[in-house]
Amino acid sequence: MTLQPRAGDPIIVDVALAGRSYDIVIGRGLLEELGERIAALRPGARVAIVTDEVVAAQHLAQAEASLAKAGIASSRVIVPAGEASKSYAVFERVCEDVIAARIERGDLIVALGGGVIGDLAGFVASALRRGIDFVQVPTTLLAQVDSSVGGKTGINSRHGKNLVGAFHQPILVLADTSLLDTLPLRIMRAGYAEVAKYGLLGDADFFAWLEANWRDVFAGSAAREHAIAVSCRMKAQIVARDERETGDRALLNLGHTFGHALEAAAGFSDRLYHGEAISIGMVLAFAFSARRGLCTPADAERAAKHLAAVGLPTRIADIPGETPNADRLIELIGQDKKVKRGRLTFILVHGIGRSFIAPDIDVRDVHDFLIEQLR
Template identity: 55%
Template sequence: MTESEAIDTAKKRLGKRSIVLVGLMGCGKSSIGKRLAARLGLPFIDADEEIERAAAKTINEIFADHGEAHFRDGERKVISRLLSNGPQVLATGGGAYMHPETRQRIRENGVSIWLRADLPVLMRRVMKRDTRPLLREGNPEATMRKLIEARYPIYAEADMTVDSRDEPHDLAVNEIVNRLATSSAVPTGPVQPPSPSRSVRIELGDRAYDVLIASGLLSDTGALIKSRLGAVKCGVVTDENVARHHLATLEESLKSEGLFAGSIVMTPGEGTKNFRDLATLSERLLELGLERGDLVVPLGGGVIGDLAGFAAGILRRGIRFVQIPTSLLAQVDSSVGGKTGINTPQGKNLIGVFHQPSLVIADTSVLTTLPPRQMRAGYAEVAKYGLLGDAKFFSWLENNWQGVFGNNGPALTKAIETSVAAKAAIVARDETETGDRALLNLGHTFGHAFEAWTGYSDKLLHGEGISIGMCLAFRLSEELGLCPAGNADRVTAHFKAIGLPTRIADIPQTGADVDELWRLMGQDKKVRGGKLAFILVRAIGDAFVSRDVPPDTVKAFLKREIAR
């Protein structure tokens, strides 16, 4: 293929898509981008220059005057606007591609190219100029190493990777043009508009509400709340980990609609779900001036959702709240159904209220910032819906689980929507867990005891405890002759493939004691007349509630499981 043929083919394959160059400072985005744009006859745009023009300040001045969070939010908005302008070569700042919403917009409207460079190459280039705000203090080389460690795994998600070496940049341009013309990794076809929200309705009469599921919803939260719930004041509750990634986006969205009352940032972790932190949170929400018609807005995983939802349920004898779950576990389970509460030394979630949210906004793009362990833990709750009542869904998960852990694609959306729809149907039949809703606790009688045993610590995440608990439920069901042999092995094999624990011995704590675990299981909320309720199974997809398992049978079973 001649050079002119390669250029023509590359442009035809691009269609209306832009070429978006990503990478660390010094990788050559501007110089390579200008040459590439000239070769293809496209405009060249430098996102940093556009930001400086809009702000009438340099990047360094924006950092100094307003901080990095403010700059990143403005950067996200500018890149989103630029991507709607049609074909171009767009050079982005080094941190732009780290934002999940920006990556999603690039996937929808462009072809991303990572210009990868080794540390020595980057340092030789950047040290020629003193215009990099992230390198102006401390040890520049150490800072660059940290940036490489943090950002290269994310840059690797780009459609194409091209090495940027100490050689004429026209060589990199030639490689890009040829690969644009021939590579199957290059997205082709029409530019896709942002995915519309998938909506699951929770039918509870006059307290019915929607669960919205789509990528990029966080930045639209203000408009979504205002259009559905009116011009209300919103008090945001989040934790330190989530705040670093997503709080600025939510605050800006609420401010743009005149809804923002303030934010409260809590300590992350299950240990925050206690009386002391509940009292502190309730008082701080009152200090924000929230009234009966206003909203508490939990932004976080299950801990923040449970804690802030409980606070909303008792604040002024109950005010509304909108759940914005940021973990997979919260999006598919804890944000839906109105269960709120805190932990006590006696057990998990033993103090709380049923208080339904007014809206749930599940932005799938925020999940890209979750640590892999948290995603795996959340997946246990996804699999639960297949195991308790939908064998076809579990089979689909066995064949498609890699896609669920992929880059915010359709498999993830399907998994979330299917899980939420399953829970919605059960909650509509049994809101306060007097019947069918107990099925949602498959694996939880065991799992909650394991969490209490490990002190609600990072030794065992909730989803990890439930993974072990579900494997035990299937093994116990087989031992009782309720479930055909082989089902437990199938479930265990699937969870092992995901990287989830499946045995008590997988918990990083020694000294498992049958009597202690039995005592902790006795604190389960489903105890009636002193009898434990177990969610057992007849097969994958066929769970039921039983209160007829003799204690000695369970203790003997636990003793064997501890020794496994």
């Protein structure tokens, strides 16, 4: 992980699934190749591009031009930007619009956007005509390293995040890193939380590399492609072992049990972006681990210090607006998908890069911990 990355040809990471393997292609300027790559994968297919209003203004014309150059007919479905589009109402509208565009079972959906669009469009693809193929073209750092890879798709319920969805793998992930150049700094930071997560959960050397090189990742040098590729390789390896999260894929949820509850408490709004919630959630997971004697306070402090240095929130008090109380957070944590028969499952740590699945956590311990954190 400490080798000096070099610029050059796109980096290709294989997601090895029996009969359904696909490539993650990482590099600059790849959106221009979208049509060519789709034509090679699915000759003759038509495409519906699902995107949001912000991404459409920046990148939709280039995507459509690439498809047209390859002789691919396309239509567009544009939804409002933001987490609110991961809803039943927007899911229904996108389904109806894609059907109206006469997208058939042998055609494709292209998810052009961040994690919200990838989750929404992928879920539409999983359900439409009982399943059609889709391509992920992630336009945020968070989507490029995490949500576009692995086949988790879905929408939110009023009871919690991602509670309605399906596993549906893409046939290609095209991660054009030049699209990140125009991201607002806050969005870039939120995505970086998921990059740091890979080091914190399973690769101490990568985390140390990030501590030394994170500024270059933000600047857009070859370090950016390196960090994305390392993150994608780790996720691809875990997904190949455990596609449907019956085992160690759950490790990818480091910080998510706390983080999803915080997102829900903030109303799935721009008060708290997903990556920001995961940053706070990871700090809480390390602090909870240290409280239980599982890792050293020094490791917990180191994780928090790096995330704070990048400019990410690390405390519940950092969330603007009304602070949720411990009772409300426990209620929301109880809706987490990893809850089994009412007992809580957390991803905890023995140190940097040493996460593990901790089942059967007593809810009273978590409640007491949150009261301490909220003081």
